[in-house]
Amino acid sequence: MNETIVSKTSEYFKKKGIILPKISELCDPHLISEDILKRLKNIDKDAIDPLNLFRVHWFNNRNHSDISKIPEHIVLTNEFTGVEAKIIVNIGRLFPLITAHKVLAAYGCLLPRILNGDFDYTKHKAVWPSTGNYCRGGVAISKILGLKSVAILPEGMSKERFDWLEKWVEDPKDIVKTPGTESNVKEIYDACNELKKDPNNDIINQFSEYYNYAIHRAVTGPSLEKTFLEIKKDTNLKPRFYVSASGSSGTLAAGDYLKDALGTLTAVVEALECPTLLKNGYGEHNIQGIGDKHVPLIHNVMNTDFVVDISDKATDNLNLVFNSQVGREYLIKSLGLESSLVKKLPEFGFSSIANILASIKLAKYMNLGKEDAILTVATDGADLYLSELEKTKNNFQGVFDNNACANIYEKYLKNIDTENMLELSQNDKERIFNLGYYTWVEQQGVSLSDFEKRKDQRFWLNHYKHMISLDDRVEEFNKL
Numbered sequence: 001m002n003e004t005i006v007s008k009t010s011e012y013f014k015k016k017g018i019i020l021p022k023i024s025e026l027c028d029p030h031l032i033s034e035d036i037l038k039r040l041k042n043i044d045k046d047a048i049d050p051l052n053l054f055r056v057h058w059f060n061n062r063n064h065s066d067i068s069k070i071p072e073h074i075v076l077t078n079e080f081t082g083v084e085a086k087i088i089v090n091i092g093r094l095f096p097l098i099t100a101h102k103v104l105a106a107y108g109c110l111l112p113r114i115l116n117g118d119f120d121y122t123k124h125k126a127v128w129p130s131t132g133n134y135c136r137g138g139v140a141i142s143k144i145l146g147l148k149s150v151a152i153l154p155e156g157m158s159k160e161r162f163d164w165l166e167k168w169v170e171d172p173k174d175i176v177k178t179p180g181t182e183s184n185v186k187e188i189y190d191a192c193n194e195l196k197k198d199p200n201n202d203i204i205n206q207f208s209e210y211y212n213y214a215i216h217r218a219v220t221g222p223s224l225e226k227t228f229l230e231i232k233k234d235t236n237l238k239p240r241f242y243v244s245a246s247g248s249s250g251t252l253a254a255g256d257y258l259k260d261a262l263g264t265l266t267a268v269v270e271a272l273e274c275p276t277l278l279k280n281g282y283g284e285h286n287i288q289g290i291g292d293k294h295v296p297l298i299h300n301v302m303n304t305d306f307v308v309d310i311s312d313k314a315t316d317n318l319n320l321v322f323n324s325q326v327g328r329e330y331l332i333k334s335l336g337l338e339s340s341l342v343k344k345l346p347e348f349g350f351s352s353i354a355n356i357l358a359s360i361k362l363a364k365y366m367n368l369g370k371e372d373a374i375l376t377v378a379t380d381g382a383d384l385y386l387s388e389l390e391k392t393k394n395n396f397q398g399v400f401d402n403n404a405c406a407n408i409y410e411k412y413l414k415n416i417d418t419e420n421m422l423e424l425s426q427n428d429k430e431r432i433f434n435l436g437y438y439t440w441v442e443q444q445g446v447s448l449s450d451f452e453k454r455k456d457q458r459f460w461l462n463h464y465k466h467m468i469s470l471d472d473r474v475e476e477f478n479k480l
């Protein structure tokens with residue numbers, strides 16, 4: 001620990017009125033002091049105000065006026081999904097600053113650097129490599145703390161991501177665009193390795209930062225547990241699965257918490273067009289935020305139970321149905337869905353739809369009944385993909401009508417098959433684990449022993465325990 005930098009940073013933060021939230025407060029915001037909660041009411045959720053750190057949790061209510069008793073969520077039932085099991089989706093769009101939960105991962109990765117004095121605000125720049133949402137989260141957290149930052153992301157990501165970044169960075173040069181799209185993570189690493197040559201660039205790589213794993217196990221996991229326990233109340237509802245699409249695999253870590261707390265199995269979702277986990281495959285796809293042609297270092301593969309692949313044709317087309325007038329009319333008038341549910345469907349971005357479809361596949365494959373529940377998350381909402389709607393619509397050559405919507409809903413949701421998924425045997429887990437060797441040991445220089453110790457569950461548990469132990473240090477830092 002570099003005490004000189006810690007006290008310098010603490011002085012700097014004090015002048016800016018910055019208080020750091022504890023992990024326990026993000027896990028259960030009802031522990032946040034009344035004074036802070038009261039002050040937050042007068043601050044816009046997207047304002048460049050450090051108090052917004054106290055909104056980096058799953059409990060923001062829909063109009064951000066208060067915290068909810070349990071995280072905001074949507075329960076999808078048989079009328080919509082065609083399966084008996086209940087699919088419970090926690091809503092990530094309500095996180096502040098970037099309308100996606102990746103801002104939590106950014107805080108989780110930066111916090112230890114501040115507490116240890118590894119990050120010197122007078123010299124260092126926080127470099128946030130990602131496919132879009134994590135780097136926005138990183139830029140947002142850096143900015144409200146008065147720290148310099150750089151976003152790295154592929155040039156082919158959605159326009160909405162770039163529009164946001166342009167407003168938030170100090171200098172357009174702080175947006176580094178790498179070649180390709182979603183699955184070109186190797187190119188992101190190349191850009192990181194280039195920037196790393198300058199010792200003042202602190203690369204906070206979500207794909208290999210164990211704090212990204214640990215913050216989700218410590219915060220996202222318990223938040224989903226709270227939602228489930230409230231819904232379950234006085235019923236026989238059984239928690240069966242946690243489903244999460246993987247980009248960095250941070251969000252997936254909630255599954256390790258839920259497996260211990262509720263006994264769920266964990267399913268990882270990827271794009272069928274880039275079936276890396278399913279069949280060591282590669283390819284391009286449009287489920288933005290996930291599936292990056294590699295196995296992230298922080299993916300606890302040996303504790304993952306299923307791989308489920310979803311086509312981007314399904315997510316693109318359902319996104320169009322959920323977010324168009326014709327689609328909404330079809331869902332309400334022809335399908336008979338409650339308009340209150342249809343109004344909420346824009347809370348699901350591409351990867352959220354993928355999580356829901358994967359949950360439906362699992363429910364079919366496992367023959368789940370009405371007393372079974374599947375827990376999942378909606379990382380972001382459809383507002384981040386509005387520019388994609390026209391592109392999908394163009395495929396219909398002007399006849400996107402009630403029939404087209406019915407075909408999409410039937411084909412991609414209601415009648416989705418159970419192909420392209422795998423219940424992982426020990427051999428399958430080892431195959432996926434071993435695949436990571438080529439990225440991490442051969443390409444990125446991780447030592448073999450550091451790579452292999454990830455097979456042991458105690459390794460992951462220790463990272464989680466370390467994360468929750470930071471609370472004492474946060475308290476000390478705030479008091480300095």
Ligand SMILES: Cc1ncc(COP(=O)(O)O)c(C=O)c1O
Pocket residue numbers: 102130131132133134245246247248249250251252288289290349351352379380
């Ligand atoms: C929209 C979206 N969905 C899913 C993910 C995957 O989350 P994770 O990186 O925690 O695996 C991301 C990651 O950036 C994302 O932006």
